[in-house]
Amino acid sequence: MAIENSRIVADVVEVNEFPHLAQRYAIRGVPKTVINETVEFVGSIPESQFVEHIQRASSPSAS
Amino acid sequence: MAFLSSNDVTEIKRLFEKLSADVRLIYFTQRESPPFVPGQECETCKDTRLLLEEIAGLSDKIHLDVHDFVADGEMAREYGIDRIPTLVLSADGVKGQIRYFGMPSGYEFSVLLGSLLDASQGTSALSEETVEVLQGLDRDLHIQVFVTPT
Numbered sequence: 001m002a003i004e005n006s007r008i009v010a011d012v013v014e015v016n017e018f019p020h021l022a023q024r025y026a027i028r029g030v031p032k033t034v035i036n037e038t039v040e041f042v043g044s045i046p047e048s049q050f051v052e053h054i055q056r057a058s059s060p061s062a063s
Numbered sequence: 064m065a066f067l068s069s070n071d072v073t074e075i076k077r078l079f080e081k082l083s084a085d086v087r088l089i090y091f092t093q094r095e096s097p098p099f100v101p102g103q104e105c106e107t108c109k110d111t112r113l114l115l116e117e118i119a120g121l122s123d124k125i126h127l128d129v130h131d132f133v134a135d136g137e138m139a140r141e142y143g144i145d146r147i148p149t150l151v152l153s154a155d156g157v158k159g160q161i162r163y164f165g166m167p168s169g170y171e172f173s174v175l176l177g178s179l180l181d182a183s184q185g186t187s188a189l190s191e192e193t194v195e196v197l198q199g200l201d202r203d204l205h206i207q208v209f210v211t212p213t
């Protein structure tokens with residue numbers, strides 16, 4: 001996704017190496033995805049649903 | 064000790080035949096011998112570097128830049144990097160930023176190889192509809208995917 005737009009930063013984080021992040025983001029299952037600190041979900045989901053989450057995270061009401 | 068078996072090497076080389084543009088692996092690590100700053104030990108920093116060196120050795124289109132997180136602190140800040148080991152995938156076709164925090168081993172290793180290829184080709188495997196939404200974004204997006212090595 002980060003290939004497509006300069007506004008996107010895409011991170012993969014190995015949680016075992018950064019336990020403070022596991023705690024901060026309450027990681028109990030993986031993969032867990034957090035978008036802009038406002039939207040999150042666990043597990044692999046279809047692309048279309050991922051996009052819906054992105055739209056939710058980037059809507060003006062999300063902050 | 065090599066991380067990649069000869070089978071891995073054969074398979075990765077075959078994959079790398081599809082590389083198009085050059086890809087830069089910008090790797091932030093720290094000094095690999097004591098003394099370490101207490102609380103700042105980095106258990107996987109050295110192994111990650113060795114793994115990346117093996118990958119970079121498999122194609123002349125892949126370039127590895129190794130940076131010290133402390134000595135090159137200004138550069139690390141420019142990339143928004145606050146922890147190590149961290150890898151940034153950079154290529155002309157990548158508009159945003161792709162970063163890996165921690166050692167990309169196990170399943171994440173194949174994910175990394177896929178990202179390398181996508182970055183080099185400057186294309187994602189996403190649908191047209193998705194690309195349209197992404198390109199229309201009017202605010203910054205930070206996507207973090209938390210994983211464990213399996």
